[in-house]
Amino acid sequence: MNKLLNAARGVFLWVDDRLHLVKLFESTAGHHVPQSSGSWFYVLGSATLLCFMIQLATGIMLAMVYVPSAAESYTTLQYLTYQQDLGWFLRAVHYWGSNFMVGIMLLHMTQVFLFGAYKYPREITWITGLALLGLTLGLAFTGQVMRFDEDAYWGLGIGAAILGRVPFLGEQMVNMMLGGPIIASETLSRFFALHVFVLPGGVLALVSIHLRMVLTKGISEYPQPGVLVRRETYDKEYAAILKKEGVPFFPKAISKDLVASAVVIFAILACAVIFGPKGPTGPPDPVQIDTLPRPDFYFLWIFAIAALMPDWMESVALLGGPVLIGLLLIALPFFNGTGERSWRRRPVAVMTVILVYVALGLLTYLGHTSPWSPDMDAWKGDPTPEQFIRGRSPLELQGSVVVQFMQCRNCHAIDGIGGHRGPDLADVGARLTKDQLIRQVIQGGGNMPAYGKNLSPDQVDAVVAFMVSLRPPGIPAARDSSQPGRPPME
Amino acid sequence: MNEEPSKPCACEGKKTTRRDFLLAAGFGLNVIAGAAIGIPLVGYVLSAFFKPSQLEWIKLGPVGNFPEGKTRFATYENPVRREWDGETANIPCWVRRIKGDEFQVFAINCTHLGCPVRWFEESKLFMCPCHGGAFYEDGGHAAGPPPRGLYTYEFKVENGVLFIKGGDLPNLSNQNI
Numbered sequence: 001m002n003k004l005l006n007a008a009r010g011v012f013l014w015v016d017d018r019l020h021l022v023k024l025f026e027s028t029a030g031h032h033v034p035q036s037s038g039s040w041f042y043v044l045g046s047a048t049l050l051c052f053m054i055q056l057a058t059g060i061m062l063a064m065v066y067v068p069s070a071a072e073s074y075t076t077l078q079y080l081t082y083q084q085d086l087g088w089f090l091r092a093v094h095y096w097g098s099n100f101m102v103g104i105m106l107l108h109m110t111q112v113f114l115f116g117a118y119k120y121p122r123e124i125t126w127i128t129g130l131a132l133l134g135l136t137l138g139l140a141f142t143g144q145v146m147r148f149d150e151d152a153y154w155g156l157g158i159g160a161a162i163l164g165r166v167p168f169l170g171e172q173m174v175n176m177m178l179g180g181p182i183i184a185s186e187t188l189s190r191f192f193a194l195h196v197f198v199l200p201g202g203v204l205a206l207v208s209i210h211l212r213m214v215l216t217k218g219i220s221e222y223p224q225p226g227v228l229v230r231r232e233t234y235d236k237e238y239a240a241i242l243k244k245e246g247v248p249f250f251p252k253a254i255s256k257d258l259v260a261s262a263v264v265i266f267a268i269l270a271c272a273v274i275f276g277p278k279g280p281t282g283p284p285d286p287v288q289i290d291t292l293p294r295p296d297f298y299f300l301w302i303f304a305i306a307a308l309m310p311d312w313m314e315s316v317a318l319l320g321g322p323v324l325i326g327l328l329l330i331a332l333p334f335f336n337g338t339g340e341r342s343w344r345r346r347p348v349a350v351m352t353v354i355l356v357y358v359a360l361g362l363l364t365y366l367g368h369t370s371p372w373s374p375d376m377d378a379w380k381g382d383p384t385p386e387q388f389i390r391g392r393s394p395l396e397l398q399g400s401v402v403v404q405f406m407q408c409r410n411c412h413a414i415d416g417i418g419g420h421r422g423p424d425l426a427d428v429g430a431r432l433t434k435d436q437l438i439r440q441v442i443q444g445g446g447n448m449p450a451y452g453k454n455l456s457p458d459q460v461d462a463v464v465a466f467m468v469s470l471r472p473p474g475i476p477a478a479r480d481s482s483q484p485g486r487p488p489m490e
Numbered sequence: 491m492n493e494e495p496s497k498p499c500a501c502e503g504k505k506t507t508r509r510d511f512l513l514a515a516g517f518g519l520n521v522i523a524g525a526a527i528g529i530p531l532v533g534y535v536l537s538a539f540f541k542p543s544q545l546e547w548i549k550l551g552p553v554g555n556f557p558e559g560k561t562r563f564a565t566y567e568n569p570v571r572r573e574w575d576g577e578t579a580n581i582p583c584w585v586r587r588i589k590g591d592e593f594q595v596f597a598i599n600c601t602h603l604g605c606p607v608r609w610f611e612e613s614k615l616f617m618c619p620c621h622g623g624a625f626y627e628d629g630g631h632a633a634g635p636p637p638r639g640l641y642t643y644e645f646k647v648e649n650g651v652l653f654i655k656g657g658d659l660p661n662l663s664n665q666n667i
Contacts, residue, residue: 069574069576070574070575070576070578071573071574071575071576071577072574072576074576153578154604154605154606154620157599157603157604157605157659158603158604158605158620160604160659160661161599161602161603161604161661161662162603163661163663164661164662164663164664165661165662165663166663170661170662170663170664171542171543171663171664172539172540173539173663174659174661174663174664175538175539175541175543176536176538176539178538178659179538180538180541180570181543181544181570181657181658181659182568182570182581182657182658182659183578183659184568184570184571184572184575184578184579185572185574185575185576185578186538186572283577284576284577284578285577285578285580286577286578286580286581286582286598286606287565287577287580287581287582289563289582289598289606289607289608290608291606291619292619292620293605293619293620303620303621306602306603306620306621306635307620307621307622307635309635311635311636311637314635314637315637315662370621372621372622372634373619373620373621373622374617374618374619374622374624376608376617376619379610379612405612406612406613407610407612407613407615407617408613410610410617411622421622444632444633447633447634448633449613449615449624449626449632449633450632451613453614453626453627454613454614454615
């Protein structure tokens, strides 16, 4: 036994003599970090990196089966999901891994922002982190295209439509993105090249700079209220902290990272097993227009902004917004590189985070429910609730049929059933007078098409009679306040 | 590698030594070689950027397929199709025959962000499933975020057959009609 150990030791010493592994290990994993950075808040960076590793491993395996061809990829996705042994599992882990990667990366960025860790001397760490966020979102979008189904096809169409708004060079940029004038095989091939070679390569390169900064300038110490960052003194102060309470990252500070890594892996596996892979939905066949294109959840907020923004500012915001936000974030450590780090004394930073999260959360929720989209099948699928038909006159009943067959229900719910683009009609008779209803139906307006050309006068009469009857029990029909004889205010 | 101080450097004055020359030649040759590799690479990648779209006349079918006063769904095969395009080569459009040889052929793509608009015969509206854009029978903007009416294809009727000029993805940069 001793002989064996000695032999193993000999081999190790021989390898180490050639490769200097111990030295390498000491100067990297063994580097000293402030004891205060051994906090649960500091595990998010390594957890993001872990997600990327999972994506690399599962991505390579998926690429062993997947065929990036417009004609074949959908079939190979079906094969991966339903026939290849454990194919569904790898697809699910890759999909959930991407969700976790984007999510944990955002948390990491939030923590760095709130802890003022982007300040002097860690500007390059912050900027490479921003670039990594950009690359990761690029991986998310191109990955969504790899799942080459109807959502991928129309998602590409949305991307092209946004690029088509670029002044002067729009057409060239669309061609560049699609690899030709139209979404076809070359589009998928170039997105494949981006997704599996270019973007992951960029991530690896940037991660190495990101980590290099951790070694050169050190991990930031846990911020204390009242301890200010000064360019002149910080480096000395940091060295003093390391001298006083520095511990080697391995094995002293790594324990929480290890626990967090395991938790993240278990969470990804649990989601993968419980919820499975996403899609593919219908085939990427442009002729199948009976489709509701929706992006993956990390882009739902952009989808929502595109629906809610006023028309006049849309092109400027879609194209200029990302540039502006990017420049602002890059500039952050330069105009706010010193001073207070603790979030307890940075109310603007805290408010910014709350605002951004509330806005992103709300927009994502809206994007998920998309109340602005017509419910394409409501007119033939949704019933008229019974209480709005019972006891109605023949004219009103006729009106309810017209409302149904003229697709009004696609945008207008009645008592919650139907589309939500326009207002619910359940109480419209109490809100609008007969004249107002006639005008609205014929002329449209307020984001409603004009129906004047498409309805006969008889149909308008019937529709308006029906709508006047749509009121909560006991509420009179709306009356024109300019007309004499109006009832006293209640 | 330490030069002995007693030995005067051979590069004194402005004399070019063999070593200097080799270094300069090494750099120079690699700049040329880099360009020789790099320019074709960039050209390859950017070829799509500089290649203008070439539209072709595409047959949509005999005019008899399209009744007067109606709007019908039609599909055509993308003229720049490749063998491995699969079903993505089949492109849909909406054909409105006003009367006789008077047509309007609308692109399927909403002018807002390119989603496929659907035609509703009863209300005579096109509706978009993405952000709620709506268009009238003649393609005019009716409601929602689209910045303009539907894109139309150039068309012609020859020997009773309807042709359209197509081959690109209609978007705000390539459609001026």
